[in-house]
Amino acid sequence: MARIVGGLATSHIPSIGVAIAKGLQQEPYWRPFFDGFPPARAWLERQKPDLAVVIYNDHGLNFFLDKLPTFAVGAAAEYRHADEGWGLPISRPFAGDTDFSWHVIENLVADEFDVTTCQEMLVDHAFTIPMSLFWPGGGAWPVRTLPIAVNTVQHPLPSPERCFKLGQALGRAIRSYDSDEKVVVIGTGGLSHQLDGPRAGFINKEFDLMCLGALPHEPELLTDYSTLDLVELAGAQGVELINWLAMRGALGADVYEIHRNYHIPISNTATGLMVLESA
Ligand code: DHB
Ligand code: FE
Numbered sequence: 457m458a459r460i461v462g463g464l465a466t467s468h469i470p471s472i473g474v475a476i477a478k479g480l481q482q483e484p485y486w487r488p489f490f491d492g493f494p495p496a497r498a499w500l501e502r503q504k505p506d507l508a509v510v511i512y513n514d515h516g517l518n519f520f521l522d523k524l525p526t527f528a529v530g531a532a533a534e535y536r537h538a539d540e541g542w543g544l545p546i547s548r549p550f551a552g553d554t555d556f557s558w559h560v561i562e563n564l565v566a567d568e569f570d571v572t573t574c575q576e577m578l579v580d581h582a583f584t585i586p587m588s589l590f591w592p593g594g595g596a597w598p599v600r601t602l603p604i605a606v607n608t609v610q611h612p613l614p615s616p617e618r619c620f621k622l623g624q625a626l627g628r629a630i631r632s633y634d635s636d637e638k639v640v641v642i643g644t645g646g647l648s649h650q651l652d653g654p655r656a657g658f659i660n661k662e663f664d665l666m667c668l669g670a671l672p673h674e675p676e677l678l679t680d681y682s683t684l685d686l687v688e689l690a691g692a693q694g695v696e697l698i699n700w701l702a703m704r705g706a707l708g709a710d711v712y713e714i715h716r717n718y719h720i721p722i723s724n725t726a727t728g729l730m731v732l733e734s735a
Pocket of ligand 1 (some may be wrong): 466582722724
């Protein structure tokens, strides 16, 4: 059966893609952020996953406010990026795996998660930036991918608890896939940030550090928050933390924390990075 080697989580700010394209990783502004990544890449180099499930939120490239699924799962042979208007370069395409996708979809639906299935799907910066951070350097991507888009944009959003349970169902689906492949689960977004309204620029370091502390071994502390609690404590876009919770749910009860990094700010966002290995 397929095996989940662990989980990764990172922020996904568009300007990171611009910094990569311009080679600014060692500039004073960017260094504390990019210097977090070598341990994550070294862990990936040791684990060598075949497949990456990327739990992220679409920001208007593939879905818009007129039609916005709560949970959408890719079922395409290939996923492409496109111009989002942020000035970041267009990523090279990502291979999908339709057998794996349909296995996960069938199991999620059997587990009462009635997801939207996407046989065509554009992936935005929330998918492409983490992929570039974890596997830099160009060339073919070393993993096939399965995108799962969670609505963090238009309320009502799925609750933190619901997203954690989605992750648990995803974990069961992956572990029942008849293959000897290794899977890494990635959650993207957060940590605290708010891009609009009177609280634009809002960051909550204390709450972020509590979340980073709880995620590995006490994730249920985070699933007790309501969506509106998260808006208040992490900012309107800080709710992207629910993607991290879905990732954590997929890993099962016991994990080893391999690495974390926290740096404020990149653009308007408090950035977080976490590497968890399945026990
Ligand atoms: C920023 C952060 C995000 O999560 C995002 O999707 C877009 C922009 C920012 O801080 O600039
Ligand atoms: Fe975002």
